[in-house]
Amino acid sequence: MERKIILENIEVEGIRSLEVYRENGGYKSIEKALKKMTPDEVVNEVKTSGLRGRGGAGFPTGMKWSFIDKKSGNPRYLVCNADESEPGTFKDRYLLMNIPHRLIEGMICASYALGANKAYIYVRGEFKTVIGILNEAIKESYKAGLLGKNILGSGYDLDLHVHTGAGAYICGEETALLESLEGKRGNPRLKPPFPAIKGLYDCPTVVNNVETLANIGWIVNNGGEEYAKIGVGRSTGTKLISACGNINNPGVYEIELGLPVEEFIYSDKYCGGVKGGKELKAVIPGGSSVPILPKHLILKTAEGQPRLMSYESLSEGGFVSGSMLGSGGFIVYDEDACIVRNTYNFSRFYHHESCGQCSPCREGTSWMESVLHRIENGEGRMKDIDLLVSIAGKIEGNTICPLGDAAAWPVAAAIRHFRHEFEFHVENPEVVKNVKHGSLEKFMEIPAITGE
Amino acid sequence: MSEKQFKHKLYVKKGPKVAFTPETLEKIKTIISHYPEGQQKSALIPVLHIAQEELGGSLNVDIMDYVAELLGITPIEVYEVATFYSQFYLDPVGKYVIEVCQTGPCAICGADDMIAYLEEKLNIKVGETTEDKLFSLKAVECLGACGSAPVMQVNTEFHEFLDLKKIDEIIAKLRSESEIKKPEELTWKERLS
Numbered sequence: 344m345e346r347k348i349i350l351e352n353i354e355v356e357g358i359r360s361l362e363v364y365r366e367n368g369g370y371k372s373i374e375k376a377l378k379k380m381t382p383d384e385v386v387n388e389v390k391t392s393g394l395r396g397r398g399g400a401g402f403p404t405g406m407k408w409s410f411i412d413k414k415s416g417n418p419r420y421l422v423c424n425a426d427e428s429e430p431g432t433f434k435d436r437y438l439l440m441n442i443p444h445r446l447i448e449g450m451i452c453a454s455y456a457l458g459a460n461k462a463y464i465y466v467r468g469e470f471k472t473v474i475g476i477l478n479e480a481i482k483e484s485y486k487a488g489l490l491g492k493n494i495l496g497s498g499y500d501l502d503l504h505v506h507t508g509a510g511a512y513i514c515g516e517e518t519a520l521l522e523s524l525e526g527k528r529g530n531p532r533l534k535p536p537f538p539a540i541k542g543l544y545d546c547p548t549v550v551n552n553v554e555t556l557a558n559i560g561w562i563v564n565n566g567g568e569e570y571a572k573i574g575v576g577r578s579t580g581t582k583l584i585s586a587c588g589n590i591n592n593p594g595v596y597e598i599e600l601g602l603p604v605e606e607f608i609y610s611d612k613y614c615g616g617v618k619g620g621k622e623l624k625a626v627i628p629g630g631s632s633v634p635i636l637p638k639h640l641i642l643k644t645a646e647g648q649p650r651l652m653s654y655e656s657l658s659e660g661g662f663v664s665g666s667m668l669g670s671g672g673f674i675v676y677d678e679d680a681c682i683v684r685n686t687y688n689f690s691r692f693y694h695h696e697s698c699g700q701c702s703p704c705r706e707g708t709s710w711m712e713s714v715l716h717r718i719e720n721g722e723g724r725m726k727d728i729d730l731l732v733s734i735a736g737k738i739e740g741n742t743i744c745p746l747g748d749a750a751a752w753p754v755a756a757a758i759r760h761f762r763h764e765f766e767f768h769v770e771n772p773e774v775v776k777n778v779k780h781g782s783l784e785k786f787m788e789i790p791a792i793t794g795e
Numbered sequence: 796m797s798e799k800q801f802k803h804k805l806y807v808k809k810g811p812k813v814a815f816t817p818e819t820l821e822k823i824k825t826i827i828s829h830y831p832e833g834q835q836k837s838a839l840i841p842v843l844h845i846a847q848e849e850l851g852g853s854l855n856v857d858i859m860d861y862v863a864e865l866l867g868i869t870p871i872e873v874y875e876v877a878t879f880y881s882q883f884y885l886d887p888v889g890k891y892v893i894e895v896c897q898t899g900p901c902a903i904c905g906a907d908d909m910i911a912y913l914e915e916k917l918n919i920k921v922g923e924t925t926e927d928k929l930f931s932l933k934a935v936e937c938l939g940a941c942g943s944a945p946v947m948q949v950n951t952e953f954h955e956f957l958d959l960k961k962i963d964e965i966i967a968k969l970r971s972e973s974e975i976k977k978p979e980e981l982t983w984k985e986r987l988s
Contacts, residue, residue, distance in 0.1 A: 418831070430899040430937040437942075461831070468844065468882045469938055471951040504829040509840050509880035512936065526839035526872075528879040544834055587900045587941040594942050631899055631937075672941070674900055685899060692898050692936050698879075 346573055346599045348581050349557045353441055359476065361483040364444040370489060372563035376452045377497035380563070385456035389559065391567030393579035398424055398515070398552030399630065399670040400745075401654050410539035411457055412547040420548040421454045421462040423556055424520055428467055428512040429630035430692060431672025434583035435553040437595040439466075439473045443480040447503065449559035451489065454501050457549055461502050465520050468509040477505050512696035516744045517550040519698065530700045531744035552670075554583055575601030578653035582671055584613075589677035591615035604628070604650045604657075605642050607673075614675065621677040625760070628657055629669020631689050632749030634756030635682070636666050662756065681778075682764050686757040687715035693750035704747040707738040711754055718765060721772030728765045732758055808856045815865075819849060823865070835866050839876055842866065843883055852892070853884040881935065889924040889931040891969050894948050897934045900941035909945050909957050910934055916966060929973055930966075 347353075357363040364370070376385050390405030411419060423446065427435040439446065446464070454462045466474050481503055484490045492500050506524055508514050514523045518532035521543050542548025558580060562570050571579045578600040584607070587593045592615040598607065607613045608623065617623050626641040627633060644650055645664035650657065657668045676685070694708040711734050717723050735751035742748070758765060768775050815823065823842055830837040842865070846858050854877050863870040877883045884892070893913065897906050910932075914920055917930050924931040940946045943955035954965055 427939050428937055431941050433939050433941050436939055467939065468840075468880070469948065469951060472953070502829075506829075506837070507841050507844060509844065510882035510935075511880050523840065524837060525834070526836035526868075526876065528875055544831065585942055587944060588903055593944075674941070676903065680903055685903065688897075688899055688902050695881075695936050 346581055347597055348561045348570075348573075349438065349445060349554060349583060350442070350595075350597045351561075358442055359444075359480070361444060361480065361487060364442070369444055369560075370448050372448060372560040373451050373489060373495065376455055376563045377494060377499050382456045382458055385452060385563060388562055388567040389456070392558075392562045392570035393567075393574075393577060394555065394558055394562065394570065395578070395654065396552060397554035397558075397582065397670070399429070399632070401668065404551065404555055407539065407551075408453075408457060408549060410537065411549055412540045413458065415547065417546040418461065419457055419459040420543045420546060421450060421457055421459045422517075422520065422524065422543060422548060422550045423450060423462070423464040423553055424515060424517065424550050425464055425466040425470075425473075425553045426508050426511075426515045426520060427553070427670075428515055428696075429632060429670050429672055430689065431587055431627060431674040432585050432630045432670045433587070434585045434595050434671060436470060436473060437585070438553060438557060438583065439470075440476060443477050444484070445557045445560065446553055447480060447484055447489070449556035450503060451494070451501060452559045452563050453549075453551065453556055455499055459549075460500050462504075463524060463543075464503070464505050465514070465524055466505055466507055467514070468507050474505055474507055481505065511698075512692075513698045513744070513746060516746065519744065520550060521548065528698070530698050531746075533743055573599055575651065575653050576655055578655060578668075582652070582668070584652065584671045584673050586614045586673040586675065588673075588675040589618045589621065589680065590675045591618055598652055600651075600653045601656075602652045604652055607652055608642075608675065614673075617675065617677050619677070621679065623675065624678045624680055625676045625682065627666075627672070627674040627676075627753075628652075629667045630672035631674070631692070632745075632752060633667040633669040634662055634665075634752050635676075635760065636664075636756075637760045640664050640760070641666075662752070663759075666756075682757050682761040683715070683719050683768050686754055687712070687719045689753050690715050690750065693746065697746060697750070701742040701747065703738045703741040704750065707734050707747070708750045710734055711750070715754070718768050719775070721768065721775035723765075723769045723772075725766070725769050727769070728758060728762065731755075808860070811857060813850055813857050813861045815846075815849065819845060827866075836868050836872065839866060839868070839873065840880070843873070843877060847883060852888050852890070853886060855885070887924070889928050890973060891929060891949050892931045892933060894933045894935040894938070896936070896938040896940075896944070896946045898937040901937075901944040901946055904944035905957075906945040909947065909959075909962065912959055912962060916962070929970070 352358055352367045355367055386408050394404045395401045425435055450462050490503050511529045513519045514529040516531050519529040523529045538548045574580050581597050581599050583595055583597050585595050596613050609616050623638045625635050625637050627635045645660045654668045658665045690712045694712040697704050697708045699705045714727050714731055731754055735755040738747045739751040826841050827835045827838045842862055846862055847854055850858050859873045860870050863873045895910050913932055917925055919925055919932055921932055921934045938946050945957045946955050
């Protein structure tokens with residue numbers, strides 16, 4: 344099932360530079376799209392390919408493009424979302440560090456399809472190195488006539504710039520990203536109007552993830568139908584999975600959608616099994632926002648079918664026994680991981696990252712954090728567990744943007760699948776209190792008391 | 796109004812002249828040119844990054860007012876952005892800001908221990924600065940490098956796959972680096988010798 348589209352030729356030395364990238368077949372799609380195809384033909388190819396947004400929501404890309412308002416006469420924009428801050432996800436950073444021209448190539452084709460003459464790449468502020476690499480790559484492309492006025496003599500103009508963020512998870516949400524790009528706080532906007540009608544500077548805008556745009560060059564070259572043949576069912580193509588946590592080989596892997604989860608975790612080609620020969624306990628398959636699944640549900644669905652790495656298979660069973668493919672941040676937990684501590688950790692993250700616009704999210708995330716904090720530190724009460732479920736249920740669906748859902752789901756799922764661990768924390772406060780995290784105990788060879 | 800409110804960092808204007816060098820102003824002009832006519836406010840975040848980097852490592856009211864004037868926007872528009880994003884510091888920081896990631900994947904790979912070790916080594920708590928103004932220690936949320944956890948960044952330079960030995964090396968290197976003075980910091984006697 345090995346198939347490389349996005350990471351093709353990544354092993355070639357110097358692929359980061361334009362020269363080597365072009366020698367290996369790069370930027371061919373530009374010639375084809377700009378000179379032989381109309382913008383609508385490009386959009387149609389992407390539609391046939393069945394490519395879905397790789398940022399987490401999985402919305403069909405071709406459809407998103409076709410919504411763009413071409414009648415208003417306002418300038419159109421393409422914005423690339425490289426504000427990768429979902430815990431567990433680091434695929435875009437890997438892609439941009441190693442093969443930045445793949446994104447630029449995709450962005451030129453996409454801008455042409457949308458009729459945009461200005462495009463931005465919004466990179467999170469922490470990625471200083473990435474910003475440097477991207478700026479260098481853009482400069483090279485300008486010099487080679489691949490950007491700027493009259494690209495390759497086709498009469499099409501495109502300006503591409505990098506915009507830096509400054510450390511805010513919420514700016515990964517597309518409307519918050521646009522606000523931030525306009526130099527404001529990253530407060531998500533109410534939808535509708537969708538960005539395709541009123542986006543950046545109130546003009547029609549499409550926001551796509553780095554990985555989504557990196558696929559476009561291949562689709563233009565080989566056709567949407569070829570692309571649709573890869574993968575399984577409505578999950579077409581390949582996906583970058585960033586695997587981390589307690590595994591032997593953490594890193595970024597490109598897989599064909601439809602790979603069995605079991606193979607992904609245990610094969611030496613991918614994760615290489617759980618670190619230290621320990622037992623697998625749980626997996627978060629799509630970045631911290633999606634529900635956590637225990638071992639028996641991640642390897643097989645509730646019906647006993649093997650679970651596959653695809654949008655449909657991972658969400659089979661709804662939130663009762665399923666999860667989501669999300670952004671592909673694959674976090675693996677071994678038998679020693681404390682789910683309560685981990686849930687507390689994530690709820691602290693969401694509390695910190697909530698923009699504060701909607702009350703359910705602003706108040707709810709901080710409430711969940713403090714309740715989880717007291718359970719984790721042995722001061723919890725039995726009714727706190729149901730309280731958490733209740734708070735999570737009241738945040739979900741009651742906020743402008745999906746951050747509220749993203750904060751609620753992990754807590755609800757952790758309690759659904761690991762309720763006994765929460766109860767253990769409440770019933771055994773002495774044990775819980777004596778586990779000192781971050782006290783350097785394990786380095787001093789003092790045997791620590793472990794829960795359970 | 797209580798005294799505390801009076802002393803809030805957003806209200807105290809110290810009044811020293813802040814200004815960018817002509818080269819920096821040129822750089823800012825290029826950044827503004829990336830955005831359409833009349834949308835120079837878009838350059839705010841990049842310009843605040845530059846301001847923080849070149850004018851002492853953190854922001855204060857004087858700097859923010861200067862940036863507002865430069866971009867032709869009201870000061871409040873700068874304050875609201877500077878207080879929203881976690882990369883902008885409104886309190887003075889040390890020369891090296893050490894930010895250790897403490898979220899999920901880093902936490903299960905030992906981020907807590909790294910933070911505890913740094914606290915012990917630098918003899919400060921998270922959020923504080925050492926007395927010699929060399930190091931500030933912060934615990935931050937996901938830095939987006941979970942595959943190489945635990946991770947920390949020192950002034951936006953990433954250090955990955957941390958362990959105690961590696962931290963020792965990094966701190967030692969930063970200490971030795973800081974001892975070499977920049978030419979403009981030397982006294983005229985030192986320069987002559």
